[in-house]
Amino acid sequence: MKKLKSWPVWMLMGVIVVALLAVGATKDSGPRTQGDRIDAISKRLACPTCDGESVYVSRASAAEAIRTQVARDVASGKLTDNQIIAGIARTFNAQVLLVPRATGLDSLVWVLPIAALVCSVVGLAMAFRRWKRQNLGDASAQDIALVERLLAQDPTDDENV
Amino acid sequence: MSKRPVAPYISGAVGVVLIGLIVLFAFAKPGGGDIARSPLLGQPAPVVQSTSLNGPDFDLARRKGSWVVFNFFNSTCVPCRQEHPFLVQFTKDQAASANPAELYTIVNDDSDNAVTAFFDTNGGTWPIVRDDDGAISVAFGVAKVPETWIIDPDGFVRARIAGALTAGYLTEKLNELKSQYTGTES
């Protein structure tokens, strides 16, 4: 049993996971129906009258009309998803786009989340470094050895909180 | 172990950001905005071909030579109903003018009966064009009825009025456009 849970087995698990994920990621997901395409496109368009709802979600008549237009474009089979969206954004101005662009002021909505994440992770890393320094600074080598020995002995290590 | 005071600095920084946000909200306009802009202004009008509720089939291309006004309408929309008398007045004014503009009501997502009943009760005999699949509304980028659009005799889009009309505004706007207009006719 102990042997089973050794590092080579974990390596094997890692290999299996990567291989399976690779298979799954490259496998063909089957044909998309026209309905799926219409849904995917209308999820990326905002209903112009309903403040924040997508065309996919909204039952307003303007959304209904845009959905019909998307259905027509999809049925004609000539345009890609992006072309259809660009066409509709042309008549309605960019305010029907639900995904903010990555240029100018709009890019802030993408940059700030990443900045927040990076700041918190860096902050946390610095805190850990400080704590480590503090711990070592306060304790003598003897103390550390004592704590390590006790930690190693602790049989319950407290799974039940 | 040194314990530098950090709380005042951190909370101070957070406070400043939040106060900025509050000031921003305090000056945010509630809803709406200027939607009377349109990429179509100054461009040839989209193709409009459809059936009519009370007359022959409609084709915008054949209306070249006269000013055309489209009013996007729905019988359940309150501002549409409120602006109706001004449209009736507008057609009366136009009938008396030298170069009358043609008014068309365009109806999406409504029942024929409701629209006909509304016009019977409230007056108005101009053509009512069906837009059952919403193609016309989407081509013009109509966000929210009522919207009123003016197309010049060459078939170029000249004005978009979003929201309900006020008394006399449409006639005024049309006259202003007519005076600027230097098309092939004049």
Next chain:
Amino acid sequence: MFSAEGLAGPLGRGALLVGLIGAFFGMFAAISGTRNNDPKVMRLVPRFAVLMCVATVGAFTAMEWAMITRDFSLAYVQKVGSWSTPAIYNFTAVWSALEGSILLWVLVLTGLTVGIAVKYKTRLSDPMVGWALATMFFVSVFFFVLTLGPANPFAAGAPGVLDGPGPNPLLQNHILVMFHPPILYMGYVGMTVPFAFAIGALITGRVGEGWLVETRRWALFSWGLLTLGIILGSWWSYEVLGWSGVWAWDPVENASFIPWLTATAYIHSVLVQERRGMLRVWNLSLLVATFSLTILGTFLTRSGVLNSVHAFSDSDIGPFLLGFFALIVVVSVGLIGWRGDKLRAPGTIDSPVSREGAFLANNVIFSVFAFVVLLGTVFPLIVEALQNRQLVVGEPFFDQLAVPVGITLLFLMSIAPVLPWRKASGELLSQRLFWPAWGGIGALVLSLALGATGIEPLLTFMLGGFSGGAALRQLVLATRRQGWRGLVGRANGGMVVHLGVILIAVALAASNSFTHSQELNLKQGVPVSFGGHTFELVNFSEVVDARRTSISANVRIDGGQAYAPAVTKFKSMGQNIGTPSVRTSFIKDIYLTLEPPVKATSKSAKIKVFIKPMIMWLWIGGGLMGVGTLLAAFPGRRRRPTDPVSAPVPTEELV
């Protein structure tokens, strides 16, 4: 003869005025009693709380009475009342618009204040309780002012009105309107209690670890109710709105979700404080953030600066809420700045690979995600203010950021439950994670065998198996040791909650990634097949009553039972409301909507079919989260605080 007509208005207004006076005096008594350490004054405080609560119950009853008797002398009844509304939706109409929902808010808030005053009546001399009660009263004063000023439900209406439009058609279509708003409010408003204790801690400058357990339990209950409210809201959206989705990142949904995120961070990180005495200031900040975000969310969605499908009509409530939010921010940030350093704990966290390290990672993710959702919600306002330009931030933006967050959280949920406090060794992790990891691989193999594709859903399923394995491992070990008692207590109950979350994550990934939909033009009597099922239009049925005209298409699925998606036109609104019809099962839902144009006399119908896998597990997961919260609130079996951690857990009951 005596007529009750028109009495509700004066009665309700009077009751609210009494409530305001009670709240004001209660606040005054709590502050002066605490400052002067005067037990006589403090004894008055619970009475003021009861007075204020009784008055609110009276006002709420008056409102229900006015609604039931259709007292159209009130503006609010004119707005949401109608003779044709069925009794149950007429009852719920009370909270279907702004003024009534604020009244419901006050009802919950005053009830909670009484709850605190009664629960801690023997400890009123503790300044912590005094200040917490003062805070509760202060918040109550604000909300009473709202109900008497800009959101007055008892304002007189125009004379001569004999009937009204009734509530929004979407709010008289499904029984869930009975449960979703009150439960959500209980959770939302419940966050005031831990906030009040946080303010108490900041003012007294003492953390009082004993109070922490109490606050944690209040926060846990509020969190559980908020969770339940959000899930019921998604269910309502699924059953009523007809786009087959459960979550649209609408501003109102976000307004309840952002405080939920910070509260979730709190109920995790508070364990570090209980155990190690650390993160005190951070925990207080999370409580303050949670409460202020409920106010900010209310401001954003009720003042008209952001519109949404839930939009309440315009009112003058905006400046009040914004002012209140500003006050809370200034006071709490000021208090934290003043007291923060005094409250800070001297301890340290030894290793990132430990239980407390995992809780810290959890907190980073939840707070950053709360920030992201808030940013996306208010970003249109920022752009409009700076560049005078309209912009929409919608579902695709939030989805793109939510997927990596969800996957990271699933990963954390796999590792964290097996981590010991202080420090973990590689060997220990390898021991404990072994079977959960195989659970993940099993889930991956199973989902591939069932035909799942795509890296994101597969990762979700795999980590779902992994984290599910980790949660089950804890529960199995605990029940093996302690029998059914191994299911209660915060760690074990928490694992039940985790299982619920995992089910929801898996259900969301499956239904978002593998939904297929198609619009079918069905002719009467001719079956059409799609996605392995056949659909046949049987006939139309039409129901006309005083309130509405409803046309439903009866569609037989696979030659069996007929399902009837409908379109309803409410006379008062002239608005078409689609009602979907769903064949539900553990494996997949078949979701039908009737698309326009709809004519009852027609021989054909346009039906949109969505085939959505695993949706059912979303509701099961939600239920499990609720059950888990209850289990976690039960005091579990612990070591006596004086025992060394290596001592065995006692077998006698120990609370």
